[in-house]
Amino acid sequence: xxxxxxxxxxxxxxxxxxxxxxxxxxxxxxxxxxxxxxxxxxxxxxxxxxxxxxxxxxxxxxxxxxxxxxxxxxxxxxxxxxxxxxxxxxxxxxxxxxxxxxxxxxxxxxxxxxxxxxxxxxxxxxxxxxxxxxxxxxxxxxxxxxxxxxxxxxxxxxxxxxxxxxxxxxxxxxxxxxxxxxxxxxxxxxxxxxxxxxxxxxxxxxxxxxxxxxxxxxxxxxxxxxxxxxxxxxxxxxxxxxxxxxxxxxxxxxxxxxxxxxxxxxxxxxxxxxxxxxxxxxxxxxxxxxxxxxxxxxxxxxxxxxxxxxxxxxxxxx
Amino acid sequence: xxxxxxxxxxxxxxxxxxxxxxxxxxxxxxxxxxxxxxxxxxxxxxxxxxxxxxxxxxxxxxxxxxxxxxxxxxxxxxxxxxxxxxxxxxxxxxxxxxxxxxxxxxxxxxxxxxxxxxxxxxxxxxxxxxxxxxxxxxxxxxxxxxxxxxxxxxxxxxxxxxxxxxxxxxxxxxxxxxxxxxxxxxxxxxxxxxxxxxxxxxxxxxxxxxxxxxxxxxxxxxxxxxxxxxxxxxxxxxxxxxxxxxxxxxxxxxxxxxxxxxxxxxxxxxxxxxxxxxxxxxxxxxxxxxxxxxxxxxxxxxxxxxxxxxxxxxxxxx
DNA sequence: ATGAAAGCGCTAACAT
DNA sequence: ATGTTAGCGCTTTCAT
Numbered sequence: 001x002x003x004x005x006x007x008x009x010x011x012x013x014x015x016x017x018x019x020x021x022x023x024x025x026x027x028x029x030x031x032x033x034x035x036x037x038x039x040x041x042x043x044x045x046x047x048x049x050x051x052x053x054x055x056x057x058x059x060x061x062x063x064x065x066x067x068x069x070x071x072x073x074x075x076x077x078x079x080x081x082x083x084x085x086x087x088x089x090x091x092x093x094x095x096x097x098x099x100x101x102x103x104x105x106x107x108x109x110x111x112x113x114x115x116x117x118x119x120x121x122x123x124x125x126x127x128x129x130x131x132x133x134x135x136x137x138x139x140x141x142x143x144x145x146x147x148x149x150x151x152x153x154x155x156x157x158x159x160x161x162x163x164x165x166x167x168x169x170x171x172x173x174x175x176x177x178x179x180x181x182x183x184x185x186x187x188x189x190x191x192x193x194x195x196x197x198x199x200x201x202x203x204x205x206x207x208x209x210x211x212x213x214x215x216x217x218x219x220x221x222x223x224x225x226x227x228x229x230x231x232x233x234x235x236x237x238x239x240x241x242x243x244x245x246x247x248x249x250x251x252x253x254x255x256x257x258x259x260x261x262x263x264x265x266x267x268x269x270x271x272x273x274x275x276x277x278x279x280x281x282x283x284x285x286x287x288x289x290x291x292x293x294x295x296x297x298x299x300x301x302x303x304x305x306x307x308x309x310x311x312x313x314x315x316x317x318x
Numbered sequence: 319x320x321x322x323x324x325x326x327x328x329x330x331x332x333x334x335x336x337x338x339x340x341x342x343x344x345x346x347x348x349x350x351x352x353x354x355x356x357x358x359x360x361x362x363x364x365x366x367x368x369x370x371x372x373x374x375x376x377x378x379x380x381x382x383x384x385x386x387x388x389x390x391x392x393x394x395x396x397x398x399x400x401x402x403x404x405x406x407x408x409x410x411x412x413x414x415x416x417x418x419x420x421x422x423x424x425x426x427x428x429x430x431x432x433x434x435x436x437x438x439x440x441x442x443x444x445x446x447x448x449x450x451x452x453x454x455x456x457x458x459x460x461x462x463x464x465x466x467x468x469x470x471x472x473x474x475x476x477x478x479x480x481x482x483x484x485x486x487x488x489x490x491x492x493x494x495x496x497x498x499x500x501x502x503x504x505x506x507x508x509x510x511x512x513x514x515x516x517x518x519x520x521x522x523x524x525x526x527x528x529x530x531x532x533x534x535x536x537x538x539x540x541x542x543x544x545x546x547x548x549x550x551x552x553x554x555x556x557x558x559x560x561x562x563x564x565x566x567x568x569x570x571x572x573x574x575x576x577x578x579x580x581x582x583x584x585x586x587x588x589x590x591x592x593x594x595x596x597x598x599x600x601x602x603x604x605x606x607x608x609x610x611x612x613x614x615x616x617x618x619x620x621x622x623x624x625x626x627x628x629x630x631x632x633x634x635x636x
Numbered sequence: 637a638t639g640a641a642a643g644c645g646c647t648a649a650c651a652t
Numbered sequence: 653a654t655g656t657t658a659g660c661g662c663t664t665t666c667a668t
Binding site for chain 2 (some may be wrong): 653654655656657659660661662
Binding site (some may be wrong): 330 | 644645646648649651
């Protein structure tokens with residue numbers, strides 16, 4: 001028994017002869033070690049769980065890939081789970097640590113599960129608990145830059161299309177936008193704010209309603225790229241030129257935004273860095289018992305055609 | 319001990335009083351059941367593993383979502399893993415069954431692991447083993463339709479940009495294309511075939527080389543959409559109009575293909591159906607011990623602007 | 637260099 | 653209705 005275990009794990013002193021014999025028999029019997037039994041005994045799995053609200057969408061794949069690439073050389077594997085209607089997987093702890101990117105998981109649940117040997121990294125909000133680290137984009141600053149950019153290119157009547165109100169990202173982005181308006185001496189109560197949700201469809205609806213209710217709007221900041229893409233489609237269908245009549249800027253920098261026409265200006269959150277930071281932070285907590293900390297990821301303004309200054313920059317082929 | 323187990327699993331006869339007491343104490347102690355111990359004992363996990371070559375890319379997210387949605391109402395959860403450099407997760411069997419969408423996993427490995435209580439569904443090739451089902455798109459027929467479509471709109475000099483040669487999908491698509499040329503009385507040896515790999519970048523290179531070496535090519539069939547998008551970009555950068563000078567068609571029907579300009583014609587593989595078929599097949603094997611079977615998923619021609627007949631259809635805004 | 641034995645946290649058959 | 657117990661497949665300490 002023990003000998004077999006040693007052989008299979010390259011441990012202890014085993015004569016070459018028995019080594020061979022064990023390996024042979026294992027092969028012949030088609031032996032496969034049981035992960036469950038091993039991790040029950042060792043209290044380690046070598047796995048890191050990532051808990052998402054779903055798998056679809058333009059962002060998660062990229063982040064998962066970044067997490068995987070960061071974690072694999074460190075001896076861990078990524079296990080991705082969709083956790084909306086059940087958090088069984090998160091609670092049952094088939095992994096050594098958790099990465100959460102999912103507003104469906106409550107602060108309460110996180111508080112319950114986080115512990116010295118089940119450290120957690122949260123990527124989409126800020127929670128303060130001893131064994132939880134937060135690795136979040138600087139949504140406030142990013143949002144500030146987006147509004148400032150619209151003002152800089154001379155837009156006077158800017159509208160906001162905001163996302164799901166209960167999300168932390170949304171409120172941070174709102175705060176940043178407000179700050180930019182304030183600094184420019186614009187009364188926030190005069191800014192049209194259309195409440196939406198983070199999807200392309202909603203972007204279409206929101207822009208349509210803006211075109212109807214606020215005829216003089218010449219710039220729109222959408223709180224994510226998917227809404228922005230919907231907004232551009234709606235504007236063009238309504239016969240407006242982008243950015244000629246209306247400049248549009250998004251947030252996140254999803255790949256598809258660079259492919260559409262006009263290409264979408266946006267606030268970039270670098271998914272590679274985001275994933276790497278989250279991953280290395282978690283592995284550090286797992287391996288060294290490091291306490292939770294807060295890390296903010298910088299954002300960057302990416303100017304493309306959808307906000308190109310009509311005088312100096314590209315113009316839309318309307 | 320047993321009583322606690324009964325309470326937590328809603329089993330056996332437990333007095334309301336002890337039920338409460340147990341739940342209370344569990345709460346107070348922050349008790350979380352160990353998935354490892356439970357599945358070691360029950361030999362069930364309630365989880366299904368999906369093994370991908372990576373998380374990035376426009377296709378996997380959609381398929382994972384379809385798998386999840388199909389499987390969740392049946393009492394299972396999806397666990398997604400990237401399995402290129404290690405198949406530890408697949409072998410250690412933290413799940414009740416496996417879904418494989420990954421050419422990095424060899425037939426040998428599949429043969430080793432598949433068994434009555436570790437059934438497998440393969441989605442990207444065909445293997446014949448007792449406990450393995452295959453749910454594959456009809457790549458051959460789809461490919462046939464793509465070439466036939468280019469011929470139908472009057473293209474005389476068609477080139478092929480093919481993908482990774484070792485993949486089963488690629489060889490099936492090649493076969494279908496050859497059949498279409500044959501039927502049209504075109505000698506296959508006269509058809510330019512550019513060998514590539516399934517990525518946008520490669521599509522750019524491949525189209526560039528076609529434009530240099532085969533000046534009279536007026537139609538290109540790319541073996542997936544990502545290459546097709548790259549090909550369109552390359553053609554337009556070279557001053558060609560699509561579809562005016564060169565019609566381009568892809569394969570898979572990824573979302574972004576419908577957003578670009580010109581919108582990409584393609585062969586649709588419905589990810590929802592694909593995922594649902596794979597998922598329900600696997601659950602049937604898990605629950606009922608059903609033997610492996612072969613299921614083929616139909617494909618469908620989607621005509622958009624990139625192959626629109628210049629006479630009757632849309633024309634590109636060149 | 638190898639074998640014996642305990643125990644990880646749970647479930648389920650059995651006894652009470 | 654509740655408690656006792658064996659054992660799932662492994663690792664690791666200890667004895668040989």
